[in-house]
Amino acid sequence: MKKVFVAACILLLLGMIGWKVSEPWREAKKEENQLLNTSDAKGIEHRITICGDEWLGYLIFRSPRFRSEMEKRAIAVNFKNEPDFQARFEMLDSGDCDLVCATIDSFLLNGESTNYPGVIVFGIDESYGGDAVIATEGIATLDDLRAENIKGAFVGFSPSEFLLKSQVAHFEIENLKTNLPSFRTDDAQTAYNRLKNGDADFAVLWEPFVSKSLREIPGATRLIDTRQARSVIYDVSIASRSLVSEKPAVVQAITDVYFDTLNYYSSDPEEFRKLAKKDSGESESNADTMLSGIRFLDLKGNRDMINGQGELRLTDAVANITRILVDVGDLSTDPLEGNPRLIVNSGFLQKSSSSMASNASTQAEPLQRFFAPLDETAWDALWEKRTGTLLEKPITFGVGQATIPEEFQQELLEATQKLVHYPGHRIIVQAHVSPGSNKEADLALSQERANAIRDCLIQKGKISEHRVHAVGRGGEEPLAKESGEGLRSWKRRCRRARIYLAEDT
Structure with a gap:
């Protein structure tokens, strides 16, 4: 009995100590509740933090309209300026941030270390000349x-x-x-x-x-x-996986209010321009220039990217950007193992109740366009303002033949995959042969080989016939011999093809 009494006294004492120790916390909580209950904040049920930077493409998230409309849905929004991409995704992983604004490439590169703690719920914008x-x-x-x-x-x-x-x-x-x-x-x-x-x-x-x-x-x-090199810099909204799984209604609200706000400012571009000027701290002309280089993606544009209607599919954009990161050595392999859907959740877009009205941002050239036929003079003019060499490879043709080897056909088709980024560019194919004694025969053979490459691009690469021009250069432009190089090796290198891109303005 005595032991029970002692134990009860100890428990009572511990309770009193705990009560005393927790008093500051209870007082603070009381003040917080009083503050909330005596102000307009009493109706707020959720608080979310959005991490991004000062890029004008994220202006909708920073706008007064977005915040006020979110508050009507009992959600308070805090936009945190964090210039460092890696820090944004670490905050998303730790729970210090609920939604990140970032480019697709930065997500692929910086999200890998935290096992991609979020999913892309919608596209924000594409850099379009910016x-x-x-x-x-x-x-x-x-x-x-x-x-x-x-x-x-x-x-x-x-x-x-x-x-x-x-x-x-x-x-x-x-x-x-x-x-x-x-x-x-x-x-x-x-x-x-x-x-x-x-x-x-x-x-x-x-x-x-x-x-x-x-x-x-x-x-x-x-x-x-980025008007000429398309589908390279995409900004997207990335919601934390915990927010998506535990509070899907909040993610849906963010999606709906975002596009409603975009439509609101699109219907009043002058107000949006003033907001951009104030937000950026730039002059009116500079703010206008900055906005003109951004193509905001409205709800229709986003759904088109999901469904592949007129736009590059979002999953294809992720795959193409992954390929670039692997090619330059930033990623050793594809971290998504060929399944870009692992970092995409399109369900909130499909359910969005926002208006489908188009926004008033810069309208981009379509990713698939019609190419009219050109005469030689027009092709010569394009050559003078070419963008660069898409592919240059030695080709081992049979002696005096123009049949393209199978392995080079595969390289040609791989090169055509890059063309989705250059929808306004035409293709100029040049073929060279090793110098011979008969210049006319060399020129004719090189033209046959250029035509064969052109036909391969059209037939197997599904390229418009009016988009591709074939030019035989004969043996008039031989490569310089390398130190110690034999004649046969040098001639083999001279038999080559070059594929150029030139923008058709």
Whole structure:
């Protein structure tokens, strides 16, 4: 009996201590409840944190309209500015963030270490001219970036870096792969300054620095931008898997309110322009320029990406971007093992009750377009403003023959997969033979081989016949002999094909 009494006293004492220790917490909780119950915040049932950066493409999430409409659904929104992509996904994994705004490439690259803690629920925007490769005088095509000791500048680990990497992968600019780390800067102003001061031969910039460089740097030219290189920089909203599984109604509310807000500002572009100016801190003209380089994806555009109607499928975009990251060595293998659906949840898009009204952002050229026939003069003009070499390979044709070897046909078809990124470009095929004694015969044979490659692209690659032009160059442009190279080896290398892309404006 005595033991029971002692035990009861001990429990009572511990309870009193616990009550006293918890008093500050109880007082704080009481004050918090009083604060909530005596204000408009008393109706808030959920609080979510969205992580992104100052990119104007994320402006809808930062807008007063989005916050107020979410509060009507008893959801309070906090937009956290976090420039570092890796930090965003670590916060998503830890629960400190509920939804991340980021590019697809950054998700693939930075989400792997945390086993992809979120899923893409909808697309936000596509860079559409907002990012560009700008070069100084003397650099006319992407091929010129193969020059020894070429110097570049871009913001490290940014969408600009990925734009350059996509060009390195698509146009096989191998020398840049090892040089990329030395080109990185901390901010866009520094990258611009390097280009302007002659410390860089090219820079990858975003607006308003793209327009500023073309306007203020003598001889500066735009090698390529995201109007020409499509489906490369996509921003998407990535909801945490815990939010999707535990609070799907909140994810649905975010989706519905986002597109309702986008439609609201689309119906009043002047208000949206003013909001962009205020949010960016830029002048009105700079803010307008920045907005013009962004193609916001409305509900219809998102559903088209899911269903593959007129747009590149979202899963195909993920697969293509994965391929680029593997090609440049950022990923050793495909972390999704060929199944991009592992990081996509389209159910909230399909259920969205938002209006299907189109938004007022820049309307992009279709990814599939009609190509009218061109005469030789027009093709010659296109050649003068070519973008770069998509493929250059030696081809082992039979002696005096124009039959394409099976292994090269496969390489041709693999090259055509890149064309989805360049819907406004035409294709120029050049074939070369090893120099012989009969120039006319060499020219005729090279034309036959160029025609054979052209026919393969049309028939097996499903390329429009008016999009491809074949040119035989004979043996007039032999390659330089390498040190110690034998005649037979040199002639074999001279028998080659080059496939160029040239934008048809």
